[in-house]
Amino acid sequence: MAVTKIIKIKASVESCIDYATNSLKTNNGELVKCIGCELGSAKYSFLTALSNNDYHKSHKDSELVKAYHIIQSFSNDDKITPKEANAIGLEMMERMFGGKYIFICATHTDKGHIHNHIIVSSVESARTGKMINDDLSLLHKLRRTSDQLCREHGLNVIEKPKGRGKSYKEWFEDTNNPKGSKKQQLRDLIDSQIKLSSDFDDFLNHMMEAGAKIETRTSHKYGQVTKYKLPEASENDHWNRGYRLGSGYSNQMITKRIERRIKFEADREALKKERAEANKARRDSMSKAEKAIDRTQLKISSIVDTSKMEITSENYKKIMWYNKQNAMLAERIKGEIKKKYGVSYTExxxxxxxxxxxxxxxxxxxxxxxxxxxxxxxxxxxxxxxxxxxxxxxxxxxxxxxxxxxxxxxxxxxxxxxxxxxxxxxxxxxxxxxxxxxxxxxxxxxxxxxxxxxxxxxxxxxxxxxxxxxxxxxxxxxxxxxxxxxxxxxxx
Known part of the structure; x- marks a missing residue:
C-alpha cells in the first residue's frame, strides 16, 4: 500500500533538493535518481526552466509554484525493497509526465518505513515554458498511477476510498474481514436503511428495527448529531458519530440522500408513465400497416436474457417480443463486426x-x-x-x-x-x-x-x-x- 501526497514549493527549491538527496537518508546517494538532469546541475536546471515561463516572469517570486514535492510512502506490511520503491517512483513519474519535466526521485530509508521524495519541476524541461496543469485532477492522477503500479508490483491498494480517509487499523480490517471493518459495516447498514426510509425519523426507526443502537446529541459545532453502534456491538465498543463515517453520513446528508432518492424514484415513475402514454398515443395514431412495420424495428441495445423469465399468460407475448428483438440485435451485431473487423461471431x-x-x-x-x-x-x-x-x-x-x-x-x-x-x-x-x-x-x-x-x-x-x-x-x-x-x- 502506498500513500501519496503532493506539496507546492513556492519557497526554495534548492533546500528541498538538498533534503531529498541527503546521503544519510538515501544509502549514500545510491537511492537518488535524476531524470532530465544531473544531480550536480539539478538546481540550475530547475531555475532555468522557471525563467522560460512567461507567467513566472510576470509574477512575484513568492506567488510562484516553482516545483512540486511528491511524497510516496509504503506500508511496512508490503515487503518492498528500497530499490523497488525507487523504481516505482521513477515509473510513476514517467507515466504521469512522459519525461517532459525534470525530476529527482530519492528513496529514504531512515524512518520506520520506506518512502520516496520526488521533486518535479513545474515547467517543462524542453524550455517551452509550458507548466504542469495544477488542479485537483493532478492529485487524482497521481493516486491512480501510484495505485496501478502497486497492483502491478503485488502491493496492497485501498480500493475506492470514500469520504474521510481511513486509518491504518480500519484499512487492515477492511482487507482481512470479509464483512469489512465495523465502520464499513455501519456504512453498509445505513445505506440499506436509507433505501427504505421516507424521512430522517423513519430512517432512525428502520435502523432500530434492524437492531442498531442509536443516540442523539446536540453539538454547538455540528447541530444535532446521531451516534451509531452495530446490532451485535458490546457495551465496550465505541460509538460512531455519523459525520465521522464519511461525508454522506451526517444527519443533514442522510436527510438529503433520502430526499434525493424519493425525488429520483418519483421522477423515474413520472418519466415511465410519460413514455408509456406517448407510446400509446403513437401506436393509436398508426395504421395497421404502420403497426406491422413498427413491430419489425429494433428497440433494444443489448441482449435480454429471457431464459429465467417465467412464462405466464400475461407475459407470454412480451417474452416472444424480446426473443424476436434479441434475434434482430444479434444479426445487426454480426453484420457490424463483419463490416468493421472482417470477422464472424466464431472469430x-x-x-x-x-x-x-x-x-x-x-x-x-x-x-x-x-x-x-x-x-x-x-x-x-x-x-x-x-x-x-x-x-x-x-x-x-x-x-x-x-x-x-x-x-x-x-x-x-x-x-x-x-x-x-x-x-x-x-x-x-x-x-x-x-x-x-x-x-x-x-x-x-x-x-x-x-x-x-x-x-x-x-x-x-x-x-x-x-x-x-x-x-x-x-x-x-x-x-x-x-x-x-x-x-x-x-x-x-
Whole structure:
C-alpha cells in the first residue's frame, strides 16, 4: 500500500533538493535518481526552466509554484525493497509526465518505513515554458498511477476510498474481514436503511428495527448529531458519530440522500408513465400497416436474457417480443463486426487475441524508444547548460577572488562542472559548443531528433488506444452474442 501526497514549493527549491538527496537518508546517494538532469546541475536546471515561463516572469517570486514535492510512502506490511520503491517512483513519474519535466526521485530509508521524495519541476524541461496543469485532477492522477503500479508490483491498494480517509487499523480490517471493518459495516447498514426510509425519523426507526443502537446529541459545532453502534456491538465498543463515517453520513446528508432518492424514484415513475402514454398515443395514431412495420424495428441495445423469465399468460407475448428483438440485435451485431473487423461471431476471440498481441508488440517498441529519448533529453539539457555557463566558468577561472566569485555563482558553476563531466564521460567534444553558430545548429538538430522520436511514441500510443477501443467493442459484441447463442442452445 502506498500513500501519496503532493506539496507546492513556492519557497526554495534548492533546500528541498538538498533534503531529498541527503546521503544519510538515501544509502549514500545510491537511492537518488535524476531524470532530465544531473544531480550536480539539478538546481540550475530547475531555475532555468522557471525563467522560460512567461507567467513566472510576470509574477512575484513568492506567488510562484516553482516545483512540486511528491511524497510516496509504503506500508511496512508490503515487503518492498528500497530499490523497488525507487523504481516505482521513477515509473510513476514517467507515466504521469512522459519525461517532459525534470525530476529527482530519492528513496529514504531512515524512518520506520520506506518512502520516496520526488521533486518535479513545474515547467517543462524542453524550455517551452509550458507548466504542469495544477488542479485537483493532478492529485487524482497521481493516486491512480501510484495505485496501478502497486497492483502491478503485488502491493496492497485501498480500493475506492470514500469520504474521510481511513486509518491504518480500519484499512487492515477492511482487507482481512470479509464483512469489512465495523465502520464499513455501519456504512453498509445505513445505506440499506436509507433505501427504505421516507424521512430522517423513519430512517432512525428502520435502523432500530434492524437492531442498531442509536443516540442523539446536540453539538454547538455540528447541530444535532446521531451516534451509531452495530446490532451485535458490546457495551465496550465505541460509538460512531455519523459525520465521522464519511461525508454522506451526517444527519443533514442522510436527510438529503433520502430526499434525493424519493425525488429520483418519483421522477423515474413520472418519466415511465410519460413514455408509456406517448407510446400509446403513437401506436393509436398508426395504421395497421404502420403497426406491422413498427413491430419489425429494433428497440433494444443489448441482449435480454429471457431464459429465467417465467412464462405466464400475461407475459407470454412480451417474452416472444424480446426473443424476436434479441434475434434482430444479434444479426445487426454480426453484420457490424463483419463490416468493421472482417470477422464472424466464431472469430471474435481470435481477433481480440490479435489486437492484444499487436498492443504488446507496440508497447515493447515504446519501451525500446524510452531510454534513447531519455538519453537524448539529458544530452540536450547538458549541452544547453554548457553553452549557458561556460563563460561564467571562464570568468571564475580568471577571477582575482575565485572564492567570492564562486559564492555568488555557485549554482551555475556547479551546473557547468556537472555538464562538463557528463559530456566528457560520453566522449563528447565540447569545443564547438563555444561557437554560437555551430552550437545553435547542433542544438536544433538534436531537438528535431527528439521531436521525431517523441512523435513516433505518440503515434504508437494512439495506435494502442485505438486497438483498446476495438477490443472493448469486440468484447461487448461477444458478450451479447454469447448470451444470445447460449439461450438458443439451452432451448435446443
Amino acid at each position: 471474435i476471440k481470435s481477433k481480440i487475441s490479435k489486437f492484444t498481441a499487436e498492443n504488446k508488440r507496440i508497447a515493447q517498441e515504446i519501451r525500446d524508444y524510452k531510454e534513447p529519448i531519455q538519453e537524448l533529453r539529458k544530452l540536450i539539457e547538458n549541452c544547453q547548460i554548457y553553452i549557458d555557463t561556460f563563460k561564467i566558468n571562464e570568468r571564475y577561472e580568471a577571477s582575482k577572488d575565485p572564492e567570492r566569485y564562486y559564492e555568488n555563482h555557485d549554482i551555475a558553476l556547479n551546473a557547468f562542472a556537472a555538464a562538463e563531466d557528463y559530456l566528457s564521460r560520453k566522449g563528447f567534444d565540447t569545443s564547438f559548443l563555444r561557437d554560437k553558430e555551430k552550437s545553435e545548429k547542433f542544438m536544433t538538430s538534436l531537438r528535431n531528433r527528439l521531436e521525431a522520436a517523441e512523435d513516433t511514441v505518440l503515434t504508437a500510443e494512439e495506435e494502442i488506444n485505438k486497438n483498446e477501443k476495438a477490443i472493448a467493442e469486440l468484447r461487448k459484441a461477444q458478450k451479447n452474442l454469447d448470451k444470445f447463442h447460449k439461450k438458443n442452445r439451452d432451448e435446443i
